[in-house]
Structure formats: structure tokens, C-alpha cells
Amino acid sequence: MIQLENVSKAYVEGIPALDDVSLSIEDGEFVFIVGDSGSGKSTLIKLLMKELEPSEGTITVNDRDISTITHKNIPYFRREIGVVFQDFRLLKDRNVYENVAFAMRVVGESNRNIRKRVPVMLSLVGLAAKYKSFPKQLSGGEQQRVAIARALVNNPGILLADEPTGNLDNNNAWEIMKLLEEINARGTTVVVVTHNMEIVRAMNKRVITIQKGNLVGDAGGEVLS
Amino acid sequence: MKFSTFIYSIKQGVINIGRNKMFSLASIATMAACIFLFGIFYSVVSNFNSMVTNVEKGVAVTVFFKEGISDEEIDAIGAAIRMRPEVKDCIFKSADEAWEEYKKIYFEGSEELAEGFADDNPLKDDASYEIYLNDVSMQKVLVTYLENLEGIRTVNQSEVVANTLTDFNKLISYISIAIILILLCVAIFLINNTVTVGISVRKDEIGIMKFIGATDFFVRAPFVVEGILIGFVGASIPLIILYFMYSRIIVYIAEKFNFLSGLLTFIPVETVFTTLVPVALLLGVGIGFIGSFATTRKHLKV
Numbered sequence: 001m002i003q004l005e006n007v008s009k010a011y012v013e014g015i016p017a018l019d020d021v022s023l024s025i026e027d028g029e030f031v032f033i034v035g036d037s038g039s040g041k042s043t044l045i046k047l048l049m050k051e052l053e054p055s056e057g058t059i060t061v062n063d064r065d066i067s068t069i070t071h072k073n074i075p076y077f078r079r080e081i082g083v084v085f086q087d088f089r090l091l092k093d094r095n096v097y098e099n100v101a102f103a104m105r106v107v108g109e110s111n112r113n114i115r116k117r118v119p120v121m122l123s124l125v126g127l128a129a130k131y132k133s134f135p136k137q138l139s140g141g142e143q144q145r146v147a148i149a150r151a152l153v154n155n156p157g158i159l160l161a162d163e164p165t166g167n168l169d170n171n172n173a174w175e176i177m178k179l180l181e182e183i184n185a186r187g188t189t190v191v192v193v194t195h196n197m198e199i200v201r202a203m204n205k206r207v208i209t210i211q212k213g214n215l216v217g218d219a220g221g222e223v224l225s
Numbered sequence: 226m227k228f229s230t231f232i233y234s235i236k237q238g239v240i241n242i243g244r245n246k247m248f249s250l251a252s253i254a255t256m257a258a259c260i261f262l263f264g265i266f267y268s269v270v271s272n273f274n275s276m277v278t279n280v281e282k283g284v285a286v287t288v289f290f291k292e293g294i295s296d297e298e299i300d301a302i303g304a305a306i307r308m309r310p311e312v313k314d315c316i317f318k319s320a321d322e323a324w325e326e327y328k329k330i331y332f333e334g335s336e337e338l339a340e341g342f343a344d345d346n347p348l349k350d351d352a353s354y355e356i357y358l359n360d361v362s363m364q365k366v367l368v369t370y371l372e373n374l375e376g377i378r379t380v381n382q383s384e385v386v387a388n389t390l391t392d393f394n395k396l397i398s399y400i401s402i403a404i405i406l407i408l409l410c411v412a413i414f415l416i417n418n419t420v421t422v423g424i425s426v427r428k429d430e431i432g433i434m435k436f437i438g439a440t441d442f443f444v445r446a447p448f449v450v451e452g453i454l455i456g457f458v459g460a461s462i463p464l465i466i467l468y469f470m471y472s473r474i475i476v477y478i479a480e481k482f483n484f485l486s487g488l489l490t491f492i493p494v495e496t497v498f499t500t501l502v503p504v505a506l507l508l509g510v511g512i513g514f515i516g517s518f519a520t521t522r523k524h525l526k527v
Binding site: 049072105109111150154 | 227230233429430432433434435436437438439440441443
């Protein structure tokens with residue numbers, strides 16, 4: 001569960017990027033966070049990843065106030081959350097298999113577990129046949145699938161996706177959304193930050209709207225359509 | 226640390242060196258040059274120290290007794306001298322032995338002149354103790370003690386030799402420390418540069434590692450391995466070169482300056498390398514470790 005209570009974040013004093021935001025996301029939910037550029041969506045993701053500290057308020061993830069997590073324990077906290085970015089952030093000099101395996105190596109998994117788990121994840125995202133390909137040999141949609149496989153390979157309870165379809169054409173964007181929906185159906189909480197309102201309307205999920213750092217709407221997808 | 230993480234860090238450290246070939250080679254070369262200079266310096270200093278120690282062995286303080294002193298009193302003085310911590314050896318020379326020695330040196334070839342003294346030993350009051358020291362620098366302390374001792378008439382010492390040797394030893398130590406410190410700084414600076422370049426090349430990868438949940442240790446380890454490997458290779462190369470150079474050079478010097486053969490006694494290569502190998506390797510690996518650890522701490526902010 002993710003909970004924000006009266007959270008504010010100001011990069012410059014007096015100009016808040018997020019202003020007194022309170023919201024709650026239950027385990028297993030699929031939530032869109034929408035808003036214009038500079039509305040505070042990415043700040044929210046950074047706060048949830050503990051890349052930034054809130055200026056005010058409390059953030060609770062999986063029943064833990066994340067302000068109490070020490071610097072040393074941040075990596076262990078991040079392993080509970082998978083993240084996907086608009087620009088994929090894959091390692092260009094490693095193939096698909098190695099990119100996904102990398103996430104498991106980082107957390108100290110054994111080679112045996114890596115050999116077992118990576119093919120399963122690649123099958124889930126539909127890239128089992130392309131495990132030897134390098135990122136530049138893949139389409140944008142395929143690269144994003146690799147990024148999703150990497151985000152999920154360590155079994156996090158939460159998946160944060162920051163504009164996952166921002167660099168994709170319509171068809172690929174839809175495929176990624178279907179994949180995220182499938183992942184959500186398996187029990188993972190999925191939070192997607194996007195400004196693609198067409199997809200948001202069609203997906204018919206909960207939508208949190210942020211404008212100029214303020215939470216201005218929190219409703220089911222049907223409200224927007 | 227898990228075994229797989231350990232292997233991964235070593236593998237990545239080696240890959241870092243490969244990716245960063247030019248900087249790694251420059252670091253290894255400079256480290257090798259530093260350790261090479263250190264090795265030469267160490268060899269010269271240890272040989273010089275060994276020669277100085279040989280000279281020191283011959284430096285002695287001689288004490289003569291007051292007239293009419295009894296044998297018991299001389300024995301008591303001898304016992305007191307031997308109790309001193311700075312004394313290595315104390316040899317008694319009787320008046321007769323002193324006269325025999327004197328005759329050998331000054332009446333050689335004209336022994337009949339010495340016969341004129343017959344049984345009348347002109348050095349009858351010149352029985353003495355010859356005192357050898359553990360360390361020449363302690364001579365002054367001992368002489369002060371001896372001069373205040375009851376029954377002593379004169380204390381003979383070679384103050385100039387003792388002071389020169391002590392001063393020279395000090396000078397050599399100071400120069401050694403200064404050169405080693407300069408070499409350390411240069412080597413750390415170079416490792417620092419190499420690792421900084423390595424970090425900038427892998428900036429994206431480090432960013433990805435961090436949001437995936439890599440620990441500080443996991444992010445740092447490959448860079449530290451890189452530094453240690455550069456240090457190890459950079460120390461091993463000059464050690465091998467020095468090993469083969471050393472034997473040839475001491476043979477060359479011994480032949481070229483054979484008129485100084487009494488003074489030039491070189492330490493065998495095995496003796497020098499027993500200390501030089503661990504010290505140089507430790508220095509190389511230590512500099513590699515400290516340089517890379519400090520750089521990752523500064524640049525990664527993990």
C-alpha cells in the first residue's frame with residue numbers, strides 16, 4: 001500500500017512542486033497519475049523512490065514511513081519497487097538476457113536462480129526468442145518490454161512506470177498497456193504516470209490528476225470518458 | 226558478500242580496465258615508475274645502511290683508569306659499563322697487551338729499540354676498556370656517563386665519526402620518507418583520474434544500478450577491484466625488472482670500483498627482496514585501494 005499524507009515538496013523555497021498532497025493506493029490497484037508537464041508527477045515518483053525527501057508530510061510504502069529508512073537501507077527499500085522510464089534506460093552494451101539478469105545480479109542472486117528466472121520473465125513480456133538481441137536491434141516497444149521484465153524480475157510488489165509509452169507509437173503503446181494490465185492482474189500494484197489521455201480513458205482505471213502540484217482529481221476512468 | 230557478487234565485482238573490475246585501456250595503461254605505467262624508483266631507492270638505502278652498520282662496528286670508545294687503581298675496581302667499572310643498554314661489547318686490554326700492540330705498530334723493523342725498555346712497560350698505566358656500541362648515535366650519552374664514573378682518567382672517542390654517521394643515517398631516513406610520500410601522492414592522483422574516467426563512462430549504468438536497488442558496496446566494488454589490480458600489476462612489473470637488474474648492477478659496481486672492495490659489501494638480492502616484495506606489493510595494492518575507494522566515495526555519492 002502507498003499512502004501520502006499532506007506531502008509537499010519545494011525545490012525552491014516558496015514554490016512547491018507538490019503542495020499538500022494526500023492520497024492512498026491499495027495493494028493490487030492499477031492507478032494512472034495524469035497532469036501537464038511540470039505538474040509534479042515526476043516529483044511524486046522520485047519521492048516514492050526516495051530519490052527526494054518531502055519538505056513536509058509523510059509517505060508510507062508497504063506500511064512503513066519511508067522517512068525512517070536510513071541511507072544504508074535505501075537499496076533494500078528500492079528492491080520492493082520496480083521502475084520503468086520513458087527512455088527505457090537499458091545497458092546498450094549488453095543483450096536482452098544480460099539486461100534482465102543485471103537486476104538480479106545487483107541484488108546478489110545466484111547464477112542458478114538467474115538462469116531459471118530470466119527466461120520466465122522474458123516469456124512473460126514476449127521476448128523469449130530475442131534474448132540475444134542488443135537494445136539497438138529492438139523496436140521502442142520491445143525495449144520497453146525488456147525494461148518491464150527487468151523491473152519485475154526481482155518480484156517487487158509495486159511497479160512505477162514514468163511515461164512508459166512516451167517514446168512509443170500508438171500500437172506499441174497499447175501493447176505495453178496491455179502488458180501492464182496483465183502484470184496487475186497477477187497481483188502487482190501498478191502506478192502509471194502519463195499524459196496520454198486517450199489510453200487513460202480507454203483503460204478505465206482509477207485516475208489521479210495533479211495540476212501545478214495540487215491533487216485536483218481522483219476518480220475512476222469512466223468519469224473522464 | 227555472496228560468492229556470485231564477489232566474482233561479478235572482479236569480472237567487472239577487469240572489464241573496466243579493458244574499457245578504459247589508455248587511462249589504465251597510463252596508471253599502470255606511472256605506478257610501475259613510482260614503485261621502480263621506490264625499489265631502486267630501497268635497494269640503495271638498505272645497502273648503504275648495511276655498509277654504515279659495518280663501519281659502525283669498528284667505532285669504539287676507550288676508557289683509561291686513574292693511577293694506582295686496583296684490579297677489583299677495574300672489574301667493578303667493567304661490570305657497570307656492561308650493564309649499560311647502549312653497550313654491545315666491552316673488552317679489557319691490559320697494560321702489557323697495550324704495549325705489545327704499540328710495539329707491533331710503531332717498532333716494526335726496529336724491534337731492538339723497544340728492547341731498550343726491557344721489563345719497564347712505558348704504558349703501565351694504560352690498561353683500558355674498549356667499548357663497542359649498539360648504535361653510534363648513543364655514544365654521547367655513554368661518554369657523559371663514563372666521564373662521571375669514579376676511577377676513570379680519560380675517555381677517548383671518535384666524536385666526528387659518530388656524529389657524521391648519525392647525521393647521515395638521519396638524512397637518509399628523511400629523504401626516504403619524503404620521496405615515498407611524493408610517490409604515494411602521485412600514484413593516488415593517477416588512480417583517482419583513472420577511476421573518475423571509469424565512473425563517467427559508466428554513469429548511466431551506475432544510475433540504473435541505484436534505482437534497481439544496488440548497495441553502495443555493489444556499485445563501488447568493481448572500481449575498487451580496478452584500482453587494486455592496477456596497483457598490483459603496477460608493482461609486479463618493476464619488481465621483476467629490479468630483480469634481474471640488481472644482481473647485474475652489484476657485479477658491475479664491484480668490478481668497476483674494486484679498489485673499494487673493503488667498503489662496498491652488497492646485500493644479496495634475496496635479502497633485499499624478502500622485504501622489498503611485500504612492501505612494494507602492499508604499497509601498490511594499498512595505493513590502488515585507497516585511490517579508488519576515495520574516488521568512488523567522492524564521485525558516486527552512493
